[in-house]
Amino acid sequence: MRAGRDVEQLARRWREEDEEAREIRRREADWDFIRAQPPRLRMALELYVELGDLYVASRVAGLTLDEFNELRLKARIPVVI
Amino acid sequence: MGSAVIDTCFLINWARFSEREKLKLLFDRLFMPEITFSEVRSMVALGLASEWLASRFLVLAPVLPTNEEEVEGILKLVASHPQIPSIDPPELYAFILARRLEVPLLTDNKAPKRVSQLSGGYSVPVLDSLDVLKLISDRGFELRELVAKFMEETGFRFSRSRLEEVGLIG
Numbered sequence: 001m002r003a004g005r006d007v008e009q010l011a012r013r014w015r016e017e018d019e020e021a022r023e024i025r026r027r028e029a030d031w032d033f034i035r036a037q038p039p040r041l042r043m044a045l046e047l048y049v050e051l052g053d054l055y056v057a058s059r060v061a062g063l064t065l066d067e068f069n070e071l072r073l074k075a076r077i078p079v080v081i
Numbered sequence: 082m083g084s085a086v087i088d089t090c091f092l093i094n095w096a097r098f099s100e101r102e103k104l105k106l107l108f109d110r111l112f113m114p115e116i117t118f119s120e121v122r123s124m125v126a127l128g129l130a131s132e133w134l135a136s137r138f139l140v141l142a143p144v145l146p147t148n149e150e151e152v153e154g155i156l157k158l159v160a161s162h163p164q165i166p167s168i169d170p171p172e173l174y175a176f177i178l179a180r181r182l183e184v185p186l187l188t189d190n191k192a193p194k195r196v197s198q199l200s201g202g203y204s205v206p207v208l209d210s211l212d213v214l215k216l217i218s219d220r221g222f223e224l225r226e227l228v229a230k231f232m233e234e235t236g237f238r239f240s241r242s243r244l245e246e247v248g249l250i251g
Contacts, residue, residue, distance in 0.1 A: 067122050069094075079189060
């Protein structure tokens with residue numbers, strides 16, 4: 001396990017990366033498409049925009065990973081790494 | 082050349098990338114946990130999986146009896162560090178398989194990479210798509226072109242810090 005100082009630095013870097021990724025997803029998403037979806041899919045897409053977790057969002061949508069990824073592409077939400 | 086483990090997301094993402102066959106410059110066999118294969122549904126991803134399975138470039142790996150301590154240790158690490166996204170079952174299987182085979186894990190999910198970065202005890206080489214594109218570019222291809230094409234075809238974006246890491250922005 002890394003030392004405490006290293007962990008803090010990593011955590012800070014990860015927080016910055018997560019925030020940047022969230023901003024990119026929010027900016028590029030097709031919000032008209034997202035708002036036009038049935039409630040369950042809309043919630044899953046909004047969750048994906050905030051979290052960037054394809055698996056969790058696919059469970060909320062009730063879809064497989066692949067099916068949810070197709071929906072993500074239609075909603076123009078990028079995967080950000 | 083060697084083998085690697087891939088997770089479902091990586092296969093799904095690379096199925097849309099027209100330069101996907103360049104993966105064969107880096108690896109001669111990819112393992113995918115069989116239990117995660119049911120998540121693959123689209124024709125584009127199934128088509129690629131079928132083609133790679135037929136040529137034995139892709140192999141479905143059976144689920145190995147999980148070491149409860151191993152699973153518990155990873156979950157404890159995730160639970161104690163909020164910046165590590167939750168590690169879902171498909172990723173957990175892929176991570177443990179890569180660790181047992183002692184080969185890299187190819188995944189675009191953040192959790193396995195962060196677990197590996199945080200803990201030497203679970204140090205599996207975890208490569209995301211940008212890492213893989215960089216390795217391909219080292220074989221004589223232009224990284225900037227590969228990255229631009231990958232972003233356009235798969236709906237990916239790379240963060241500023243990652244682009245700095247690979248030297249695409251100063």
